[in-house]
Amino acid sequence: MKLFRTMTLAVAVSSAALTGLMLTQPTPAAAANAQETRIQTKLTGGAINGVTPEGDARFRSRGTESSFRVEAEHVNLPDGTVLTVTLMRGASSIPVGTLTLSFNEGELELKNALAPAALAGDIVIISDAANTALLTGVLK
Numbered sequence: 001m002k003l004f005r006t007m008t009l010a011v012a013v014s015s016a017a018l019t020g021l022m023l024t025q026p027t028p029a030a031a032a033n034a035q036e037t038r039i040q041t042k043l044t045g046g047a048i049n050g051v052t053p054e055g056d057a058r059f060r061s062r063g064t065e066s067s068f069r070v071e072a073e074h075v076n077l078p079d080g081t082v083l084t085v086t087l088m089r090g091a092s093s094i095p096v097g098t099l100t101l102s103f104n105e106g107e108l109e110l111k112n113a114l115a116p117a118a119l120a121g122d123i124v125i126i127s128d129a130a131n132t133a134l135l136t137g138v139l140k
Contacts, residue, residue: 036062038060039058039139043136044135044137053075056070059118065112067112067115075104075105079103080102082098084126084127085108096108118139119139121140
């Protein structure tokens with residue numbers, strides 16, 4: 001009989017422990033107060049056919065949501081030109097995506113699982129098909 005009582009007590013303790021774990025799960029309100037990360041940079045580059053391009057990049061993360069947005073303006077190349085967006089982290093190159101120019105502008109926005117996990121210090125590079133960097137900036 002002593003063995004049976006010990007097992008019953010162990011089951012009761014395990015059940016109480018699990019109940020305690022359930023009570024300590026994060027509530028939706030706690031998730032809403034999760035720490036937010038925001039980093040950004042201005043993108044600059046040399047003149048292209050007499051026009052100096054500019055742009056910006058922004059990364060935001062809060063809880064399970066994140067977004068990465070890159071904009072380029074005054075890029076003096078034909079409509080339909082596809083440019084590549086890359087993050088450089090030290091010697092590692094992280095492909096992000098592409099943007100297509102229309103009226104000398106282009107934009108790329110990625111959210112949640114598609115957004116790269118950008119870090120302060122990462123270099124954002126927008127380059128052409130020949131892999132020439134047209135715009136760059138360091139996320140801060």
